[in-house]
Amino acid sequence: MTSYSPVGKENIKDLERLIGSHKVAADPEKLASYSRDEVAQQFWDRDYRAEVLVFPESTEDVSALLAYADTHMIPVTPRGAGTGLSGGAVPAFGGIVMAFDRMNRILEVDLENLSLTAEPGVVTAEIQAAASIHGLEYAGDPCSGDASFIGGNVAENAGGNKVIKYGATGANVLALEVVLPSGKVTWFGGKRRKDVTGLDLVHLMVGSEGILGVVTKVILKLVPRQEKVVDLLVPFRTVEEAIAFVPRVMREIKIIPSSLEFMDRNSLSIVSRYLGSPLPYQEAGAHLIIQLEGNDAEVLSDQYEQVGDFCFENGALEVFVADNRNFREHLWKTRKNIAEAIMVFFTRYTKEDLVVPTSGIPALMKAIDEVCARYSLEAFNYGHVGDGNIHVNLIVPDEREDWHETIGSARKALYRSTRELGGTLSGEHGIGLKRKKYLCDFLDETQIELIRGIKKVFDPNLILNPGKIVDC
Ligand SMILES: Cc1cc2nc3c(=O)[nH]c(=O)nc-3n(C[C@H](O)[C@H](O)[C@H](O)COP(=O)(O)OP(=O)(O)OC[C@H]3O[C@@H](n4cnc5c(N)ncnc54)[C@H](O)[C@@H]3O)c2cc1C
Structure with missing residues (x-):
């Protein structure tokens, strides 16, 4: 030690x-x-x-x-x-x-190379806004984007609402300036789009949760902004119907939406209470938000008609087309505030970040129900269903004295099912301190030893963010 x-x-x-x-x-x-x-x-x-x-x-x-x-x-x-x-x-x-x-400056928007250079303390939404001025887009879009910093996004490989089309933060990072624990400064990557010169240290740093080095500059990839965006809000009678629909829409309609988000009835109910503004069909088992985008209004309109018809053929109760700013903002405010609403109304809970291959989502939802029944818990499930990433919030009633033990046992049972489905412990929130002791249930000893070894190469004295991901 x-x-x-x-x-x-x-x-x-x-x-x-x-x-x-x-x-x-x-x-x-x-x-x-x-x-x-x-x-x-x-x-x-x-x-x-x-x-x-x-x-x-x-x-x-x-x-x-x-x-x-x-x-x-x-x-x-x-x-x-x-x-x-x-x-x-x-x-x-x-x-x-x-x-x-205080390291919160956008240093450059490079229109020739479609890139943006920022310090780590820039708020994600400010990066999106700076790109947007030039008709471009930074595609990283965590629900916390109005507050989180780009350095934190890089360190956690933050996902969010557009991963299904554009990938998580790492897919949008070209280069990083990094300070090693020794104080040495170095650059990984550059403005180039390809690079097999040596190892991919950029993407070793991405998602390393601040245990290897400190990110002091980030060069991000920008893409052309799609001018027309439509969100469909689709209530389904049951969670199963909503979930079953997800892989089919991509396979059969052959469209990759820019977002495919899921909210169960409990999640929608709590966020509506928090915001004081419900969405239609509050009582439905689950809602999907399907976002489509493009530059041609007619093509986009054809696409959402097709997707809408397909929704009805697959059990949708209704299809609401949010093609005006007010409705779209209301929709996304609702989706983005679920995490906050749970934090406001509950104190004894765990927020999990499970991810499974999309074909495993129905079985995961069943496993969540079973765990809740066994431990008398209530679940609030929502998330980036297009990526197979479900945020499972297990709530313990306030009167339960044994809540720590109950949550611990429930998490273990849920993790076991997730693993059996080929899933893993965290899709985007990271291991940190909270999930560290469960890492060995998902990675074998060889992998854990490799992580320890890499940590020691970067940080031989183990001073940087100790106690996270693995103990060395
Ligand atoms: C309401 C809400 C909604 C959220 N929605 C999403 C979502 O949709 N998708 C998602 O992925 N996450 C989401 N999150 C989680 C969180 O916002 C992300 O993990 C985010 O990337 C954290 O950024 P931060 O700046 O707050 O980092 P912090 O919480 O401050 O730090 C996170 C980690 O990054 C490290 N770190 C920070 N800066 C640096 C740096 N410069 N160099 C090296 N390491 C650094 C820290 O040591 C720590 O390990 C949500 C959180 C909340 C509260």
Whole structure:
């Protein structure tokens, strides 16, 4: 077990000398708020707390801070906006939390190379907006996009609503400037679209949850923005009917939607209560949102007619066409606020991020029902069904004293079923602290050893975000 040094007054003075006192903070309130992410506080069995916060403003600051921490054996936890759902930004061993709030500039939109360069603290939605001004699109679109930072998206390989067509964050990353725990600065990748020169270190960094290096610049791929967008809201009588429809629409209509999202009745009901504005057919078993896009209004109209007819042939109760801004905004506000609504109304729950091959979704839904029946839990299921990624929220009634044990047993049972279906532990939220102890149920010892080995090559003193993904 690595032993870390506590942060003393002398260390804080050193940090202030190194990067400037206005970039260092240690007041208790700030320490507390920068020590959590969006995993419910009640989930943890102890209070994780940073000892000092640093707010670097440049790559040079990051490099100096990491070199200092490495020499003094002080753990460093990189932090974006703290919207993570795995405890990734929670400082498991105290030490320094390195927050990227002030590295928040878009450095370049390169129209020749269809790329955008940003610092890690830029909010995802600002990147989308900057691309949009030029008629382009950054296709990363997590539901937390109004708050999450691009550095956090890269570290988690965030998915979201457009993965089915454009891939997760990693598919849209061309290059990264990275500071290693030693303080060394290097670039992985470049503005080029192809690269087999050496290993693909860009995509080793993507999804590495801040355990290998700190991302200080990101070059993102932009694509032409499709000018016409239509969302279909499709209620189905049952979850099974909605789910069965998903692979068929792509196979038989031969269209890849830009989004294919799912909300069960419980999820729709809680979010409607939270927002105070229901969607039609609230009582339906499940709703799908199917987004189609293109540049030709007539072609698009043909497509949504075809998809609409196909929905009716496959048990849809109705097909609502959201082709105006108000309805589309209402639809997506509803979908994007489900996670928030659950956090507001419940304290004792776990939010899971299971992903299975799409053919396994019906069996996964059945397994969720069985687990709920066995442990007397309520499930709120929604997610990126086009990717086979279901966010399963298991809620324990407030009066249950044994809620930690119940949730633990329920998670294990659910994970077992997921594994049997060829699925895995997390599609986009990551392992972090929350799922670490279950990683060995999904990866074999050889793979775990490889991860440990890679971690040690990047971070021999194990100072960067220790306690996440694997113990070394
Ligand atoms: C309401 C809600 C909806 C969400 N919807 C989605 C969704 O649709 N899709 C999805 O994928 N996720 C979703 N999330 C989860 C979360 O928003 C994403 O994981 C997001 O990418 C986290 O970004 P962040 O800036 O908040 O990172 P943080 O939570 O601050 O950190 C996440 C991880 O990134 C590391 N990190 C941060 N910055 C850096 C850096 N510069 N260099 C190295 N490591 C770094 C941290 O150490 C940590 O391990 C949702 C969360 C909420 C609360």
